[in-house]
Amino acid sequence: MFINALGHRGDVRGAIHWFHKANTFTKDAVCILAIPYWVSSANYVNIAKAIYDQVLTEAILELDVYTYTTMICGLCKVGMVESARKVFEEIPCKPNMVTYNTLIHGFCKKGDMEGATRLFDKLVENKSCKPDVECFTTLIEGYSKRSDFRDALECLKEMMEGLCLSGEADEARKMMSRMRLNGLKEDVATNTSLLKGFCISDETVQHLREMVSSGMKPDVKAYRVFVVNEYCKIRKPSEAVLLLWEMMVRGVKPSMSSFNAVFRVLVDEGKLDKGVLLLKQMPKMGCPPNFLFYCIVICGLCKVKGRMQQVEELILNMLQNGHNLDATMYNCLLAGYCEDGDEEMTPKTVMT
Template structure:
């Protein structure tokens, strides 16, 4: 099946050309593209009937309709030297981009490299594509290898490859290495960073919380920042809560002709103000956005709705959702999860539970976050049975269950550690492995309940087999448990083990 984008592009092509492309594709599909000279293949001269159609646009269209990348490559190679060639056709930069994109999209990197190299087309631009493709697959070492290769080949004059490798390193959280390459780039002065270079570095530095370094890159840019650069810097400042600095940058954007604030800019500001609980300024940004004829999108509304809900103003949040619908935007599970949180924060638990049931009744599928809100609220109300039933419902719908530790703690608080033991043993069946906190809550709860040391020993063995060792608190509980049942020998043994592992024994445990 052709993709929607491809179907749209094909619908814009004249029917006669479409018919020719269809005939050519059918013929290509009858060939064995990996063995073109195979005796069972039709005579390749049959392709000559299409020679007079060859031009870059036609070739690109044919390439994009091929489901098999080897058919695309076969056609590309044939079209590079057709005989006859009434149009004097030869591939151009864009046809090489088209075949390279096809081969890269199917992870045929060697074929793409070989094709480009044999035709002397392995340019900085094309190498940038290969570097990015390897990075997208997590092949970081190979991406770096390609970058080193192109840097040597072009004596450092490889801006596209620099931008590609910096993007790869930022996406895989190797910002330290990206920064080193960026500094080398500036120090060598062989190739000057462009807007894309600076934008990716700003993004990486903001991602690592290095906001001052990011601001330095932004302020020292030799070219004027574009809209993406502005929004990246604003996002970094907002995530750090530096809203005044973010507003200053927005003011400079307002005074420009080519980089006016857009929906992303205002949505970022609104989310930033909501995160620091400054709802008045968030609303002011929203109103200013509308007054400047900039349309809010789902992310804008959801950011403001979430901010209102976190502040407990769930009624205003509901009004905002209605406004969202009136503007022909659809509320999503993200919107409703925020409302669920809002009800819970406002102490309106029953309304949260009702809203959750209404959501499901309307055909909306809750996700793990919305379920987690409900489970946590049941735990807060000391209703572990309802919380467990909610977890079972999650499992039934194929959603990974959550918040087990909170339920375990509720059982311990209610002095029902035996029920906690049952739940911890059921966790794996419900798609979640117990962690150290799970074991710690139940083991210490059992010790305090007295007379459960056999069960404690079984759980402790299970915990160690799953890779978790007791900490000082748990050792203290175990010593206390053994002393309560008069087993001084085991109490001393646990104390010695505790000392051997470097934990300090307090007076109560000694």
């Protein structure tokens, strides 16, 4: 406690004097001599490093990860990053996230982004810790200071996706705002990662609109977040259909998986007329309906009494578009005619 008090007062010489006067080594004392907030010059760090080396050489006591991290921090503070790297490589215990962050920050501060990247890759490969916001932020700011915005943006995307997948969308938004202030311009992919972390709300829709107003062109993946991942999940197919139309207006061709999700929800919700209408509108959207979409709507109609005339119209349309009936659709038709009490009608009759 006395040595620590001297250190806090900035009396490094006094702390070292009393350390040696104690004539014994303790883990706490070794840590105190390397504490970075009062070690202000390379000379004092060298003294702390010498004590640290003596402890290791003579095996006086077993140091823990906190002691190693403290030593690494002190070395990085005075720019002795290579020495800090060597200490890191000598650690016999498992480094924690603080240890990784400390050395990565040291590399970035020195402008050695290659060293920072290698250490980050090692962290990911070993799966010893999970990169946190501080780790990503340090790398992003390091890349940005070197005007390496491509790598900074890739790092930002990875961080955003991780935050959003873990349900920390608000934190992701804060980080994006911070990066904007640092001059890093996000792209569609970064914003799409952020959208994945939101639940559908007016705020979420507003974020999509902001992407458009800022000059970005949301791609099929960005819209698919809403159409498939959200609106269809919360059973709001009408809103999903509106976004499909918006995609067409903006020159973005919707994916087949988006249509598939919408058709299934429309049928499940009993909104069959909207399903039929969407089938007829698909060619105008640049996406002719495939056999699966016809099957979903037709089989849905067959389960409702009195809808077989519509079914016959869709069958004719489907055949004209080059799609043939399969066993599943034949079974749906048979069930539908039986439901209507028209046992004499058969799929073959419809086709002729």
